Amino acid sequence: MGEARTPGQRAGxxxxxxxxxxxxxxxxxxxxxxxxxxxxxxxxxxxNAIYSHVANKTALVDELLDEVxxxxxxxDPDTTEANAGLVRIMTSSYTVLLDHxxxxxxxxxxxxxxxxxxxxxGDVMFALLAQAGVTGPAAHxxxxxxxxxxxxxxxxxxxxxxxxxxDRPLGSAELxxxxxxxxxxxxxxxxxx
Amino acid sequence: MGEARTPGQRAGxxxxxxxxxxxxxxxxxxxxxxxxxxxxxxxxxxxNAIYSHVANKTALVDELLDEVxxxxxxxDPDTTEANAGLVRIMTSSYTVLLDHxxxxxxxxxxxxxxxxxxxxxGDVMFALLAQAGVTGPAAHxxxxxxxxxxxxxxxxxxxxxxxxxxDRPLGSAELxxxxxxxxxxxxxxxxxx
DNA sequence: TTGTTTATTGTACAGCGTTCAGCTAAATTG
DNA sequence: CAATTTAGCTGAACGCTGTACAATAAACAA
Numbered sequence: 534m535g536e537a538r539t540p541g542q543r544a545g546x547x548x549x550x551x552x553x554x555x556x557x558x559x560x561x562x563x564x565x566x567x568x569x570x571x572x573x574x575x576x577x578x579x580x581n582a583i584y585s586h587v588a589n590k591t592a593l594v595d596e597l598l599d600e601v602x603x604x605x606x607x608x609d610p611d612t613t614e615a616n617a618g619l620v621r622i623m624t625s626s627y628t629v630l631l632d633h634x635x636x637x638x639x640x641x642x643x644x645x646x647x648x649x650x651x652x653x654x655g656d657v658m659f660a661l662l663a664q665a666g667v668t669g670p671a672a673h674x675x676x677x678x679x680x681x682x683x684x685x686x687x688x689x690x691x692x693x694x695x696x697x698x699x700d701r702p703l704g705s706a707e708l709x710x711x712x713x714x715x716x717x718x719x720x721x722x723x724x725x726x
Numbered sequence: 727m728g729e730a731r732t733p734g735q736r737a738g739x740x741x742x743x744x745x746x747x748x749x750x751x752x753x754x755x756x757x758x759x760x761x762x763x764x765x766x767x768x769x770x771x772x773x774n775a776i777y778s779h780v781a782n783k784t785a786l787v788d789e790l791l792d793e794v795x796x797x798x799x800x801x802d803p804d805t806t807e808a809n810a811g812l813v814r815i816m817t818s819s820y821t822v823l824l825d826h827x828x829x830x831x832x833x834x835x836x837x838x839x840x841x842x843x844x845x846x847x848g849d850v851m852f853a854l855l856a857q858a859g860v861t862g863p864a865a866h867x868x869x870x871x872x873x874x875x876x877x878x879x880x881x882x883x884x885x886x887x888x889x890x891x892x893d894r895p896l897g898s899a900e901l902x903x904x905x906x907x908x909x910x911x912x913x914x915x916x917x918x919x
Numbered sequence: 920t921t922g923t924t925t926a927t928t929g930t931a932c933a934g935c936g937t938t939c940a941g942c943t944a945a946a947t948t949g
Numbered sequence: 950c951a952a953t954t955t956a957g958c959t960g961a962a963c964g965c966t967g968t969a970c971a972a973t974a975a976a977c978a979a
Contacts, residue, residue, distance in 0.1 A: 736975060
C-alpha cells in the first residue's frame with residue numbers, strides 16, 4: 534500500500550474502471566454507501582480525481598442505472614408473440630431491478646433511465662406492441678403504463694411492505710405472483726381480451 | 727429581528743409548528759430545499775432545537791408524507807360501488823401526489839407512508855374490495871397493485887418523461903387520461919369483467 | 920420554596936459534493 | 950528526437966449537510 538502518488542502522477546483510471554468500482558461499491562454498501570469520496574478511496578485516488586472521468590455524481594449514477602439494464606433479457610420481437618414477449622421483457626426487468634434494490638427508487642425518481650440500454654428495451658416493447666396492432670399514442674401510453682408498473686412493483690417489493698403486522702412478511706415468490714397477476718391484467722387491457 | 731435568544735430561553739416551538747413550517751418550506755423550496763438548518767432558520771431557531779420536537783429528519787419527512795395524504799378524498803365504502811369508489815380514491819390520491827412532486831419519489835422509496843392517513847386509505851380500499859367480493863390474499867394483492875400503480879404513475883408524471891424528443895412534452899391532461907386507462911384495466915382485472 | 924424536567928443555545932464533529940490552482944506524466948506536434 | 954500541448958492527478962479549501970454534547974434558563978412538580 535505504499536503507493537503514495539504525488540501531483541502529476543497517474544493512477545491509470547478509466548471511465549470503465551470508475552463505473553465498475555462504483556457498481557461494486559453500490560452492491561456492497563448500498564446507495565448511501567456510494568459516495569464520491571468512498572469511491573475515490575476504493576480506487577486509491579483523491580476524491581476529485583473522479584471528476585476527470587465523470588461529470589458529477591448525478592451523471593455517474595445515471596450511467597450506473599443504465600448499465601444495470603444491460604442484464605435484462607430481451608426477446609426477439611419478430612419471432613415472439615406480443616403478450617408472451619411483453620411478459621418476458623417486463624418480468625426480466627422486474628427480476629433485474631430486484632437484484633439492485635437500492636437503485637429502484639432512483640429509477641423512479643429519474644423516471645426510468647435514459648441511456649442506450651433503456652432505449653433498447655423501449656424499442657423492443659414498441660415493436661411488440663406494434664406487432665399486436667397497438668401503435669401511435671396508444672403505444673406510448675401502454676409502454677408508459679408497463680414501465681411504471683414494473684418499476685413501481687419492484688420498489689414495493691424491495692423492502693418490508695406497508696402492512697407491518699397484518700400478515701406474514703410476504704415472501705418473494707408471493708410478490709412475483711402478485712406482479713405477474715397485475716401485469717397480465719394490464720396486458721389484457723392493452724392488447725384487448 | 728433583534729430577538730437574539732440565549733441558551734435556555736424558549737422559542738415556543740411545537741411539534742405542529744415545526745411540521746407546518748416544514749410543509750411550507752417543502753412546497754416553496756422542494757425536497758432539496760428542506761434541510762434541518764433551513765427549517766431552523768425559517769423558525770428563527772438554532773438547528774438542533776428541532777430535535778426536541780422530532781426524532782430526526784427521517785421521522786420528520788415520514789410525518790410530512792402522511793400529512794399530505796390527509797387531502798385525499800375518501801368515499802364512503804358503504805354507499806359507493808366498488809369500481810367507482812376505487813377509481814375515486816385512486817384518482818384523488820394521484821391528484822394529491824401530483825401536488826407534491828418532490829415527495830413522490832420518497833413515497834416510493836419508503837413504499838407508501840405508514841401513518842394514520844395512509845392507514846385510513848388502505849382500510850377504505852379494503853372495504854371496497856370486500857364489497858366486490860375480493861377478500862383475503864387476493865385483496866392484499868389487489869391493493870398492493872393499485873397503490874404501486876398510482877404512486878408509480880405519479881412519479882412518471884411529475885417531470886419530463888423518458889422520451890426526450892419523440893413526441894410533444896405530453897400535457898398533464900394526457901397523462902391523467904393515461905392514468906385513468908391503466909387504472910381501469912387494473913380494476914377490470916381485479917374485480918372481474 | 921426547592922427540585923426536576925425540558926426547550927433552547929453554542930460549539931463542534933464528521934461527512935458530503937465540488938471547485939480551483941499547481942504539478943507532471945503522457946500524448947501530440949514539429 | 951525535441952518542444953509543446955493536453956490531460957490525469959494531488960492538495961487544499963469552500964460551503965453545505967445531519968446530528969451529538971454540554972451548559973443554561975424557563976416551566977413545572979412537590
